[in-house]
Structures are given as C-alpha cells and as structure tokens.
Amino acid sequence: MSDPVHLKTSPHLRGAHSVDKIMRHVVYALMPICLFSIVQFGLSALVLILTCTAVCVGTEHFACRLNGRPTTVGDWSAAITGVLLGLILPPSFPLWMAAVASVVSIGIGKLFFGGLGFNVFNPALVGRAFAQAAFTVPITTWTPAMAHARFKEFIPSTFTFPFAAPPDLRPWMERLQIDGFTGATPLALMKFDYVDTESAKLFVGTVAGSAGETSSMLILLCGLYLAYRKMLNWKIVASVLASAAVFSWIFWVKDPSVYPTPLFTLTSGGLMIGAVFMATDMVSSPVTPLGVVIYGSIIGVVTVMIRLFGGLNEGVMYAILLANAATPLINNLTQPRIYGAVRRKKEVKA
Amino acid sequence: MSAPEKMNLQTFTQGLWKENPVFVMMLGLCPVLAVTNTAMNALAMGLATTFVLICSGFLVSLLRKVIPKQVRIASYIIIIATFVTMADYLIQAISLEVYQALGAFIQLIVVNCIILGRAEAYASKNGPLKAVVNATGMGLGFTFALLCLGVVREVLGGGTLFGMQVMPDRFQPWSIFVLPPGGFFVLAFWLMLFAAFEERKQKKGVTA
Amino acid sequence: MSDIAQDAMELPPQPSPFRLVGTLGGIAVLSGLLVVMTYQWTKPAIERNQREALERAVFSVLPGAVRSEPVEMTGQTVFAGFDEADRRIGFALESEARGYQDLVRILYGFDPDRQKIIGMTVLQSTETPGLGDKIIRDPAFHANFEALDVSREVEVVKSGAKTEAWQIDGISGATVSSQAVGQAIRRGAELRERVLAFYRGDQTNRTDQTNLTERGGQP
Numbered sequence A: 001m002s003d004p005v006h007l008k009t010s011p012h013l014r015g016a017h018s019v020d021k022i023m024r025h026v027v028y029a030l031m032p033i034c035l036f037s038i039v040q041f042g043l044s045a046l047v048l049i050l051t052c053t054a055v056c057v058g059t060e061h062f063a064c065r066l067n068g069r070p071t072t073v074g075d076w077s078a079a080i081t082g083v084l085l086g087l088i089l090p091p092s093f094p095l096w097m098a099a100v101a102s103v104v105s106i107g108i109g110k111l112f113f114g115g116l117g118f119n120v121f122n123p124a125l126v127g128r129a130f131a132q133a134a135f136t137v138p139i140t141t142w143t144p145a146m147a148h149a150r151f152k153e154f155i156p157s158t159f160t161f162p163f164a165a166p167p168d169l170r171p172w173m174e175r176l177q178i179d180g181f182t183g184a185t186p187l188a189l190m191k192f193d194y195v196d197t198e199s200a201k202l203f204v205g206t207v208a209g210s211a212g213e214t215s216s217m218l219i220l221l222c223g224l225y226l227a228y229r230k231m232l233n234w235k236i237v238a239s240v241l242a243s244a245a246v247f248s249w250i251f252w253v254k255d256p257s258v259y260p261t262p263l264f265t266l267t268s269g270g271l272m273i274g275a276v277f278m279a280t281d282m283v284s285s286p287v288t289p290l291g292v293v294i295y296g297s298i299i300g301v302v303t304v305m306i307r308l309f310g311g312l313n314e315g316v317m318y319a320i321l322l323a324n325a326a327t328p329l330i331n332n333l334t335q336p337r338i339y340g341a342v343r344r345k346k347e348v349k350a
Numbered sequence B: 001m002s003a004p005e006k007m008n009l010q011t012f013t014q015g016l017w018k019e020n021p022v023f024v025m026m027l028g029l030c031p032v033l034a035v036t037n038t039a040m041n042a043l044a045m046g047l048a049t050t051f052v053l054i055c056s057g058f059l060v061s062l063l064r065k066v067i068p069k070q071v072r073i074a075s076y077i078i079i080i081a082t083f084v085t086m087a088d089y090l091i092q093a094i095s096l097e098v099y100q101a102l103g104a105f106i107q108l109i110v111v112n113c114i115i116l117g118r119a120e121a122y123a124s125k126n127g128p129l130k131a132v133v134n135a136t137g138m139g140l141g142f143t144f145a146l147l148c149l150g151v152v153r154e155v156l157g158g159g160t161l162f163g164m165q166v167m168p169d170r171f172q173p174w175s176i177f178v179l180p181p182g183g184f185f186v187l188a189f190w191l192m193l194f195a196a197f198e199e200r201k202q203k204k205g206v207t208a
Numbered sequence C: 001m002s003d004i005a006q007d008a009m010e011l012p013p014q015p016s017p018f019r020l021v022g023t024l025g026g027i028a029v030l031s032g033l034l035v036v037m038t039y040q041w042t043k044p045a046i047e048r049n050q051r052e053a054l055e056r057a058v059f060s061v062l063p064g065a066v067r068s069e070p071v072e073m074t075g076q077t078v079f080a081g082f083d084e085a086d087r088r089i090g091f092a093l094e095s096e097a098r099g100y101q102d103l104v105r106i107l108y109g110f111d112p113d114r115q116k117i118i119g120m121t122v123l124q125s126t127e128t129p130g131l132g133d134k135i136i137r138d139p140a141f142h143a144n145f146e147a148l149d150v151s152r153e154v155e156v157v158k159s160g161a162k163t164e165a166w167q168i169d170g171i172s173g174a175t176v177s178s179q180a181v182g183q184a185i186r187r188g189a190e191l192r193e194r195v196l197a198f199y200r201g202d203q204t205n206r207t208d209q210t211n212l213t214e215r216g217g218q219p
Helices: A019-041 A043-066 A077-087 A095-107 A123-134 A170-175 A186-193 A199-204 A216-228 A234-254 A262-267 A271-278 A289-309 A316-333 A344-349 B009-018 B029-034 B039-062 B069-094 B096-105 B107-111 B113-121 B128-158 B180-207 C002-010 C017-061 C139-143 C175-187 C189-215
Strands: C067-073 C076-082 C088-098 C103-111 C116-124 C155-157 C167-169
Touching: A019 A043, A019 A077, A019 A216, A019 A271, A043 A077, A043 A095, A077 A095, A077 A123, A077 A271, A095 A123, A123 A316, A199 A216, A199 A262, A216 A234, A216 A271, A234 A262, A234 A271, A234 A289, A262 A271, A271 A289, A271 A316, A289 A316, B009 B128, B029 B096, B029 B107, B029 B128, B029 B180, B039 B069, B039 B096, B039 B107, B039 B113, B039 B128, B069 B096, B069 B107, B069 B113, B069 C017, B096 B107, B096 C017, B107 B113, B113 B128, B128 B180, C017 C067, C017 C076, C017 C088, C017 C103, C017 C116, C067 C189, C076 C189, C088 C116, C088 C175, C088 C189, C103 C175, C116 C175, C139 C167, C155 C175, C167 C175, C175 C189
Parallel strands: C155 C167
Antiparallel strands: C067 C076, C076 C088, C088 C103, C103 C116
C-alpha cells in the first residue's frame, strides 16, 4: 500500500453495490421469511435455521483458518447459505443432520471449488441434495403447519442424538390430536392421490412443507424488494416461473383430472423460494441476457417434468443444480456479438 | 522395469503400497466405484480380479517368448478373457447371490486396465514365478483398496459389516454411501488421506 | 512407450503371417479348452445353485410347499408348488412394474381355489436403500400378501388405511415402490386368468380320469 502508483486492471467503473452489501440485503430480505417460518412451525424451525447458519459460518471460518487465509465470513455469503439451507429443510429435521448438511454445503459445495465466486453449484442446494441422498426418511418427514403448542415444545425429532435415527413422530402427532394430517405435502397429495389444495392456502403458506418454502406470497414480496434494489436479476425469476407455468398449463389443458393447474405448480413446494433465492445466485447463474432466459426455462421445465413424471414429487432442487451445471455452457453459447463485428459465415459470403 | 532384476520383497510389496493400483496409479476405478457398496462385494470383486491377475500373469509370462510382438495385445486379451470367463463360472458355482450383486462387473474385469497393464509391463518381461508373485501383490493391493472403500461404505451406509450389525440399533444409516455418489465421496476421502500421508513422509525425508 | 518408439526405428524382421495366425490360433484353442473344462466342472454346482435359488423363491411365496414343478403357460413359465402330501398349494407367478429407479421384479404365490395371493417376494429391484427397499423385507408390508384378494382390482392404499381384502397397505415414505408392487400384481391379471383356465381344465381332466378309473375303464 505504500506504493504511490496504483495499477489496476479493468473494470474501472464499479457499481455502488459491493459484494457484502448485496449479501447483507439478501439476508434482510430473508428475515421476514424466517419469521413466518417460525410463526408457522414454532421453536423447531427457529433452532433449525440458527443451527444451519451457525454451522455454515463456523465451517467457513474454520476452513479459512486451517488454510492460513483471512476469514471470509465477513462477506455474509456463508450466512445466506446457512439461512437458505435452514429454510429448505423440513421443520422436523434433526439438528445433527442439519449440521452435516451445512458442513457439506460450505465444505464440498463452496470451499472445495475455491470459495465464493468459484462454486459451480448453489451451496445450500448441494447440502440439501446430500441430505436428500443420505437421510432419505427424515428429509421426507413432514409436520403440520400451525400445530398448537408449537411455541411451547419442540418437534421430538429436532433434538435427536447425533448419529441416531429420529424417533417416530406418529405418537407425538396423535397426542397433539392433529386430525386429517397425513404427513404429506400438497405436492405429494396432488401427485399420488390427486387431491388438490386450496390456492389461497398455498399462496399464504399455511400448509406442510420445508420450513421456509410454504408462503409464495411472502417470498415473492421479498423478491420484489431485492429486485427493486437491483440486487436480484428479476429476469431469472420471471423466466423460471413463466416456463413452469406454460409447461404445466400444456398438460393441465390435456387432462385437468390428473395434472395440476399452473397456479398450483407456481405456488406449491419450493418453486417460489427456488426461483427467487436459489436460481438467482449470482455465482452459479449465467450472465448474458439470453443465457438468463435459457437458464430460467431449463429450471422451470425440468421442475415440472420431475414433478409430473419423475419418482419424486418435488424437483426444484435437482432442476436448479442441473441448470447450475449447464451455466458455463450457456454463457459460452450466448456470448453477445461485439458491436460492429460480423459473423464469420456472412463474412465468407460477402 | 524392463531390466531383468532379481526377485525380492519389492516384487511383492510394490503393488500393495508403493504402486497400489487404486490409490497411487488410479487404475481400474470403474469397479472400485461400482461394486464397493458392501464389504462382501468388495472382497469378492477383489479376489476375482486377483485370480485373473495371477493366472493371466502366469500364462503370459510362460508364453512371452512364443507370442510375436505384433499380436501380443490380442493374445493377452484372449488369455485375460479366458480367465475372466472361468472366474465368472466359478463365482456362479460358489454363490449366486454374490454373482448377482456383482452383475456385469465380473465380465468387465476383461477391460480392467490393471490386468492388461501388468501383462504388458511386467509378465511379458519376467519369468513366471516373478510374474505370479508380482501379480499376487498387485491383486492384494487392489483387494485392499476395494475393502477400504467397501468397509467404510457398508458401515456408514447400512450400519453393518459383512452383513453383520456393527452399529447400535438407533444408528441412522447414511444411505448416500451405498448409492453411487457415496463411492466417489469415499474414494476421494481415501485419496486425500493417502496424499496427506505421502506428503508427510516426503517432508520427513527432506528434514532427516 | 519407449519400446514402441525403438521398434519403429529399428524395424525388426516381420514374422510370417502364418506364425501370427498360428500363435493366436494356438492361444485361442488353449483358451477354449480352459473355458470348456471350467464350464463342465462348474456346471452341476451352478445348476444346483440356480435350482435352489428358484426353489427358495417359489417356496417362500407358497407357504408349506416342498416341491415345485414348472408349468408352461403361453409366453411364460409359472411354477406349481406342492406340499408334503403332494397336494398342489398354488402357483408362483412372476411380474414386474416400474419402480422408483428401475424395474421391480416380483414373484408371488397365487392360490387359484380362493383367488388369493398367498405370498410375495422381490426378485430384483434397485429401490432406494432405507426407503424403497423396504418392499423387500418390511414384515408389515409383506403381511399384505398373506391373503390378498385378487378376484377384483388390487389397490394400494396409504399405510394403515387397509380395510378390504383387496387392498395393500403401502409403506409410508415409499409410496412409489409400494405402488410398483401393486402395479406388478395388477399387471399379472391376464396371466392369472390363463393359470385359472389351465387349473380348471386340469381339474376337469383329473375328474374325468378318476371317473374312468372308478368305472374300471382304461383311459
């Protein structure tokens, strides 16, 4: 720094937003969703989100220290990964498994690739994908929303002893006398039993599901705030939602008795939180204008395909991971033409 | 390696550690990832490969002066394929369960590059006894590597070892470890461990 | 590598084509001999293993069976199982359906008298360990197949919701795999019809025979 001459490479024009400022605002935008999640699922959701955040930040800090580098937790990105991971896990998820998923998120999902800016995949989704493959039963165990006593006691599986299997939740649900809850999310009900859920309920979010994915309305509002602050690429969100809606509309028109309405597709499951907070991850999404649309459409179409024809009832996670993997390719194929340059073929013709 | 050297302990231990086919040479990774979901499968696969390695090494070494250079690869492949077919029948005769668990990977021993590599690089240049000793070392090294993966994957993925319960009843199995991605994770973990170990040894060698 | 480079430079005298073909031929003959010897030697053991595996499967789906016998149906072989008194208990039928990851192949015991399924075993599946693979061993799930009514369409219901004899209690968390087993059984309806027709024909033939012997006539 004592050198008086500063030599810098481009870019010389910088936006007003620094990395940590954007990240901080994303955290602000996630706060209402966390709050709603806690209101809906109670104490268990609170400790789940806190655990994920703490372990993610801790892993990042520890790994940086281990490599003898200055810690990078100050850029808030580990905190975002942690909060997001907490929001996309089921509220009853045992904390020790959430901690494992967090370590995988930051360790394998981000640091192995070289840290923020080098990760190919969205770290939170890497953690969730690992948990999905490792703990198949706990990650598909759902608890009802708005259960009474949710502020007085934890869901019994929350404090499962590390490395032990979570207890059966049925006695707990019976004790709480939760009637009519079958342990299925609206998506599972639709897929396996063709039972529709009220759109209003889905929109507001008083349904079973991952801790923070249920309220489409709230997620959309938070997304709008970020888009307004120009901290989120609204084109990605729009193309994900539009392609999912159009694609599911085609099937719905064909056979409304089996296939869900486009509105159901948009408001159910994790599509909204995936589109707004995961697909828009700046590191793992394309940068070209056309590429953004292609990327979003891949996510929308693949999600609907997995939901309608795959073995799983939810496919947002795999759709986004797949599109993440395709991002470098999309970027390469959609490089805009340099102003004034002519295509090679035309050149030959001329 | 082509220089005729005297047979010593190195001939045998080479494959076990210093030139371990999986951890050092990274050969034959396809079965390493595919059939190590249980320790039993890993052991069966390792032994089948060892059998093929030893027998083909012996025969190639016996015929090394007869086989003209131009057709050597073709000859080696026929010899290897012969022993693989024999291994295939033998495993079926011993246990159909193991045979079904290993699936196509027994037949695929034919294209396992460790075996052709050994035939080409060692057996075709050394006497039968040396070839057999070396092949045994390599085979055991391969089996050892497979077992390293198989044991970790079975214990973590199912809480069992060779089909016997080793973890407490309440243990939550991490099913990812018996699924294909688990193979990659565990292999990476072992490679990391090996690399760290080697690095440490080298550092010590420098300071000493 | 260096060897190849050297060869290219020095160009040693080419051996005659006859020698090349001869060596390969010789090795091929040797290889053939070895393979045939092993084949002959292991054949009895392999056949015994296969028979045992099949019998184990057939006996497990036909409780009480001690002997089985293949019966050719059009397009498919089924196995009739007999108990100690050599009475026919039922038939073991194979079927398959798409599961969560791949085809689920099952073998089930069919009692044509009562039109019931009396046992089921999974022959082949690659369902998710810890979840879908419960269809292989879960005792509660297998209890469904001790007396499953197949005189009408079989239905897979949610875990614990079984009320009728033709319903299968699914495994919670493994809906797709449970459905696959149900689907496989539904798909077997046509084969069961054929088995039933064969069984009835067999029954009448047998009555005819007994009638003949009772009358003292020779068939």
